[in-house]
Each structure stands twice: as C-alpha cells, then as structure tokens.
Amino acid sequence: xxxxxxxxxxxxxxxxxxxxxxxxxxxxxxxxxxxxxxxxxxxxxxxxxxxxxxxxxxxxxxxxxxxxxxxxxxxxxxxxxxxxxxxxxxxxxxxxxxxxxxxxxxxxxxxxxxxxxxxxxxxxxxxxxxxxxxxxxxxxxxxxxxxxxxxxxxxxxxxxxxxxxxxxxxxxxxxxxxxxxxxxxxxxxxxxxxxxxxxxxxxxxxxxxxxxxxxxxxxxxxxxxxxxxxxxxxxxxxxxxxxxxxxxxxxxxxxxxxxxxxxxxxxxxxxxxxxxxxxxxxxxxxxxxxxxxxxxxxxxxxxxxxxxxxxxxxxxxxxxxxxxxxxxxxxxxxxxxxxxxxxxxxxxxxxxxxxxxxxxxxxxxxxxxxxxxxxxxxxxxxxxxxxxxxxxxxxxxxxxxxxxxxxxxxxxxxxxxxxxxxxxxxxxxxxxxxxxxxxxxxxxxxxxxxxxxxxxxxxx
Numbered sequence: 001x002x003x004x005x006x007x008x009x010x011x012x013x014x015x016x017x018x019x020x021x022x023x024x025x026x027x028x029x030x031x032x033x034x035x036x037x038x039x040x041x042x043x044x045x046x047x048x049x050x051x052x053x054x055x056x057x058x059x060x061x062x063x064x065x066x067x068x069x070x071x072x073x074x075x076x077x078x079x080x081x082x083x084x085x086x087x088x089x090x091x092x093x094x095x096x097x098x099x100x101x102x103x104x105x106x107x108x109x110x111x112x113x114x115x116x117x118x119x120x121x122x123x124x125x126x127x128x129x130x131x132x133x134x135x136x137x138x139x140x141x142x143x144x145x146x147x148x149x150x151x152x153x154x155x156x157x158x159x160x161x162x163x164x165x166x167x168x169x170x171x172x173x174x175x176x177x178x179x180x181x182x183x184x185x186x187x188x189x190x191x192x193x194x195x196x197x198x199x200x201x202x203x204x205x206x207x208x209x210x211x212x213x214x215x216x217x218x219x220x221x222x223x224x225x226x227x228x229x230x231x232x233x234x235x236x237x238x239x240x241x242x243x244x245x246x247x248x249x250x251x252x253x254x255x256x257x258x259x260x261x262x263x264x265x266x267x268x269x270x271x272x273x274x275x276x277x278x279x280x281x282x283x284x285x286x287x288x289x290x291x292x293x294x295x296x297x298x299x300x301x302x303x304x305x306x307x308x309x310x311x312x313x314x315x316x317x318x319x320x321x322x323x324x325x326x327x328x329x330x331x332x333x334x335x336x337x338x339x340x341x342x343x344x345x346x347x348x349x350x351x352x353x354x355x356x357x358x359x360x361x362x363x364x365x366x367x368x369x370x371x372x373x374x375x376x377x378x379x380x381x382x383x384x385x386x387x388x389x390x391x392x393x394x395x396x397x398x399x400x401x402x403x404x405x406x407x408x409x410x411x412x413x414x415x416x417x418x419x420x421x422x423x424x425x426x427x428x429x430x431x432x433x434x435x436x437x438x439x440x441x442x443x444x445x446x447x448x449x450x451x452x453x454x455x456x457x458x459x460x
Contacts, residue, residue: 016128018046019053021108021115029089034082039124040074041082043131048092048106049117052177053184055209061177062095062105073130114176145197145274149408154194156415157205159221162186166217173211185209200275200392201399203418215455221415224455226430228437229422230402231304231449234344234394239298240446241284241397242368250281252444253397253405277400280393288371290364297362304449307335310354313361319353344369345391395420401440410436422453430454 024045026038034041044065051063058064070079086092091112095105107113122128166186173179188206195205207218218225230236240249290297300306311332314321321331321338329337335354342352343366359366372390398421406423410416414432417424423433434450441447 016043016122016131017119018042018122019049019117020045020120021049021112021117023115024091024112024120029091030082030085034078034085037075037078037082039122039127040078041086042120042122043073043127044070044083045086045092045108046120048108052107053180055181057107058095058105060095060105061107062093063107064103064105066103069134073127073134142194142196147197147404149404149411150195150197150203152411153203153205153403153407153416153418156411157195157207157417158192159415160189160207160417161219161222162189163217163219166214169213169217178211181209182211182214186214197274200395201403202395202420203399203403205417207417208419212455218455220417220424220426223426223428225417225424226427226433226452226454227417227419227422227424228430228434228450229419229453230398230437231451232301232306233398233421233448234391235297235301235306235339236448237394237397237401238344238365238369238390239294239301241280241394242287242290242294242365243298245445246281246284249397249444249446250277250400253400253440275392275396277396280396283372283389283393287368288364290368293362293364297365302447302449304451307332307339310339310358310361311335313357314354317353317357319357321354340391344394345388346370346373347388401444405444406436406440409439424453427454 020042024042026041027035030038030041047065048063051057051065052061056063070083074082083092083094087094090109092106093109095107122131170179170182173182185206189210193206195203195208197203210218215225240246297306300309311321313319314331314335321334338352338354339358342355343358346352346355355366369390372393373388402421402423403418407416407418410423410425410433413436414425414429416433423437425433430452437448437450
C-alpha cells in the first residue's frame with residue numbers, strides 16, 4: 001500500500017538560526033552593494049561551521065558544499081559575489097573543484113577557525129522559507145532510503161541516555177575541533193536526532209560518531225552498554241566475497257524488493273541512493289580468481305590473526321611502522337591503518353614497503369584488490385577508477401549482513417544500537433546479541449570471529 005504523502009505546510013516558516021563565529025557581523029563586513037544579503041552570508045558561514053563540528057570534512061578540513069544546494073537556498077544573482085567577498089576577506093578559504101569527483105570545499109580562515117560560536121537568527125523570510133524547503137527535501141531523501149528496520153533503530157535509539165560526567169573525558173581531548181564535535185553529537189543524542197542510511201547501506205546515528213572513551217558514561221534503557229563486533233571485519237568479508245560462497249551469502253542476507261537471488265537484482269550505478277548488492281556481486285564475480293593464498297588469507301582474517309601475521313612479516317623485512325602523525329598508535333594499529341591506506345583503498349601510484357609485504361604474502365588477493373579498484377566507474381565514466389570502490393563494496397556487504405539481517409533478527413527480542421560491524425545493547429543482553437550473530441552466520445553458511453566490546457566502567 002502506497003504511503004500517504006505529507007502535505008507541505010504553507011505560511012510563515014519557523015525561525016532559522018545559523019551558528020557563526022564570534023565577531024562575524026555581516027552588516028559591517030559586507031560591502032554596501034551586498035548588505036541586503038547579510039542572511040545569505042550568515043547561512044553560508046553557518047553551514048561550514050555545522051559540517052566542521054559534525055566531522056563532515058576532508059583530511060584538509062574543507063567542508064564540501066554542493067553548488068546546487070547553495071543555489072536553492074541563497075540568491076543566485078549574488079551567490080558568487082557573496083562567497084567571493086568572504087573568500088577575499090579571509091573569512092573563508094576555498095578548495096579546488098574537480099568535475100565529476102567532488103564539490104568545492106570551504107573552511108573558516110585562520111583568524112576565525114578557533115573562535116567560539118553563537119547562534120544568529122536569520123530574518124530574511126525568503127531565505128528562511130528556502131531553508132525550510134531544503135531541510136524537508138533532505139529529510140524526505142533520507143527517509144526514502146529507509147527499510148523497516150531503520151524505523152525500529154530510530155525508536156530504539158531514544159533509549160540511549162548520557163550521564164553528566166561525560167563532560168570530564170571530553171575536556172581532556174587535546175583537539176578543539178574534536179571536543180566541539182563530541183559536544184554536538186551528545187546534544188543530538190539528547191534531542192533524539194534520527195539516523196541516516198548512507199550510499200553503502202551503513203547506518204549513521206549520533207551514537208556512531210562518539211568516541212570510545214565516552215561510552216562508559218552512556219546508559220541504554222537504564223543499563224551500561226555491552227556488545228559484540230565482527231573481528232577483522234573488512235578483510236574477513238573480503239575473503240568471503242572472493243571465495244566460492246558469495247552467492248549463498250547474498251541469498252541469505254539483506255532485504256531485497258525484487259528477488260533473493262543476487263544475479264537477478266537490478267545493477268544500479270554508484271550514484272544511486274543506495275549501492276546495489278547486485279553491482280557488488282557482479283564486481284566480485286568478474287574479478288580475477290585467487291589461488292591457494294586465499295585460503296590462508298581467509299583463515300587468518302576470520303580468526304583475527306591477519307594483522308599479527310602481517311606485523312611479523314613487517315618485522316622480518318624491516319618495514320618501518322612508525323606513526324608519523326604522532327597519535328601514539330601501536331605498531332599493530334599501524335598495520336591496520338596501512339592495510340587500508342596502502343592496500344585496500346590505495347589512492348594513486350606510489351612505493352609502499354607495506355604493500356610489497358602484503359603482495360608477497362597474498363599475491364593473488366592483492367592482484368584482485370588492485371583490479372577492483374582500477375575498474376572504470378559506471379557513474380562518472382572515470383578512466384582511472386575509484387580507489388575506494390572496494391571499501392564501498394565491502395561496507396555494502398557488511399551493512400547487508402549486520403543492519404539488514406542480524407538487526408531484524410534481534411529487534412523483536414531486545415533493543416539494540418548498531419555501530420557498523422558491531423551491535424551494542426544492554427549489558428544483560430550480550431548473550432542474546434552473540435546468539436543473533438551466530439544464528440545468521442549459520443544461515444549464511446559462513447563463519448566470522450566475534451569479539452566482546454564492553455566499555456570500561458568508571459570507578460565510583
């Protein structure tokens with residue numbers, strides 16, 4: 001039965017406030033010819049602040065803002081002039097734009113980035129109405145991606161509460177941007193903000209962005225958190241995808257509107273709202289076959305011994321595993337980082353000692369990984385491939401397994417909180433969570449290792 005369409009609310013839009021840095025007064029900053037667009041400038045700067053606080057930035061700190069969204073909200077006639085003046089005045093900085101790859105990015109200038117922010121109420125009725133329509137459009141877009149389980153996850157997320165003492169561990173975080181983001185996420189948890197389903201099917205709620213050190217201060221339905229996650233998830237799923245059981249695996253996981261057989265699923269491009277499982281199946285079915293090293297790779301990945309094995313190989317060959325970013329990560333953690341950075345999602349062509357070690361240990365697995373990431377993208381026609389294509393495909397299989405299969409098994413029994421390849425719940429329900437995983441593994445004919453994840457409780 002078709003869902004009823006919500007009638008659009010007419011009349012005066014609700015007040016809109018934009019979060020801007022202290023000292024930002026567009027009426028005194030903009031030239032006289034642009035002062036009637038002060039609210040446009042405030043809203044634009046507020047979008048940069050919002051995305052920065054939510055961590056929606058690239059590795060250089062630029063927040064991507066789609067030009068189509070800017071044109072739908074701001075005045076098209078003065079859009080370029082307002083942004084150009086803010087850029088020339090040093091209030092914002094602008095990144096390059098690459099056609100078909102990503103939108104132009106913006107960040108606050110050095111003199112404004114570390115300032116405290118306050119809410120500025122926008123007064124332009126034209127702008128507030130446009131903002132309201134854009135918010136409604138985005139909400140409808142995200143809800144259109146939902147499966148029934150996602151509505152259940154939103155309802156169960158309302159059982160999550162945060163203790164006041166959580167501010168203490170946030171205060172010792174050295175990065176200012178990280179502290180601000182954690183405060184924003186905690187506020188969103190208190191406001192019961194709904195989650196969103198990404199293009200790979202992953203579920204992103206305010207809880208998924210919180211740091212591990214804060215989880216001991218969370219309570220779920222009045223109890224401490226406890227859960228299980230899949231050990232060495234991405235490599236273990238890769239081993240299944242490159243093996244002979246992928247078709248059986250896909251026939252047992254996920255919720256499909258057309259057929260349970262992956263070969264009959266519609267093959268959608270990467271630009272579709274949610275990545276098609278049929279495309280993932282075709283991608284792996286066309287990849288070069290792996291030889292005997294796949295068996296060793298599969299056994300190590302599913303028993304969570306892959307990273308220690310690669311660490312021993314690096315030590316034997318004298319590979320430097322120093323954390324150059326100065327985050328204090330152990331050598332085993334650096335193996336995990338390099339497995340993603342230099343193998344599974346390698347961007348560009350450069351020499352890597354770690355990749356050489358991986359290739360020597362698993363030559364045909366490495367060949368298949370490089371082949372998948374070098375394929376032409378069906379969405380933009382890129383000749384150079386997409387370095388993150390394999391990771392997106394693995395995340396799609398992970399979400400089909402955890403979100404679309406394990407969660408519907410457990411949701412009628414107990415409340416749950418998903419975190420990618422991990423499921424949290426009440427501490428007393430950990431046995432049920434493990435049983436739900438094992439039930440689905442048995443149905444799919446595959447086996448993955450599970451690891452207990454219980455936040456260390458504070459000492460009272």
